[in-house]
Amino acid sequence: MLQEERNLALQEGRVLPLMEEFYTIQGEGFYSGSAAYFIRLGGCDVGCHWCDVKESWDPELHPLTKIEDIVANASSEAKLAVITGGEPLMYNLDYLTSKLKEAGMQTNIETSGAYEMSGDFDWVCLSPKKTKLPTESAYAAASELKVVIYNKHDFIFAEEQAAKVNPNALLLLQTEWGKRQEMMPLIIEYVKNNPKWRISLQTHKYLDIP
């Protein structure tokens, strides 16, 4: 494809930079425990210092892949697709989600919400970051708000974000993985004192699966 054609196809979301795709068990949030096909798009400029997939950040490292190929792989194995990254909302996700739905799949997304919403999603996991706050469209679309707790100040940030998200969103606290020994006891006490919050664990890391 010529450079111009590639740019147009990317803008229209007919190709997207694909880092990896894998069929596993959703480890986090409300859908934790459900079989899910993960589609991980490359590219993120949010810059979380504790990010567990820094290899995803540079979009140039990940090949532009036809949506038809991604959807064929996903729908041959699974009923539920989870779009993640990187930051998937850097891209126009309308074409991807319409093709996934045509193939009969449920569409979930994992996002920081730092960009405007696109795509047609059945479930939106919004995990806001201080370095690049969510857009209004992301706060409005969130099905769950999943705040990563790295230090004590993150409880204050979590409450600020809960005040901004739509009132129907589930409220979840998830320890930053490297700080779990220090932060889990604080999260447990916090949830006991503030039961509108629930705990989300990265259960796939305990299970040692992707």
Ligand SMILES: C[S@@+](CC[C@H](N)C(=O)[O-])C[C@H]1O[C@@H](n2cnc3c(N)ncnc32)[C@H](O)[C@@H]1O
């Ligand atoms: C890798 S991110 C990709 C999607 C999107 N960029 C985002 O941040 O939501 C997927 C999920 O993992 C969480 N996450 C990333 N690194 C983590 C870590 N070290 N400990 C706990 N959760 C982490 C993010 O907050 C997000 O909810």
Ligand SMILES: Nc1nc2[nH]cc(C(=O)O)c2c(=O)[nH]1
């Ligand atoms: N099993 C599993 N569950 C997950 N939930 C969110 C993930 C992500 O990286 O977006 C993830 C992941 O990478 N693996």
Ligand code: SF4
């Ligand atoms: S927004 Fe998500 S992918 Fe980007 S750096 Fe933060 S945790 Fe990593």
Ligand SMILES: [Mg+2]
């Ligand atoms: Mg992950």
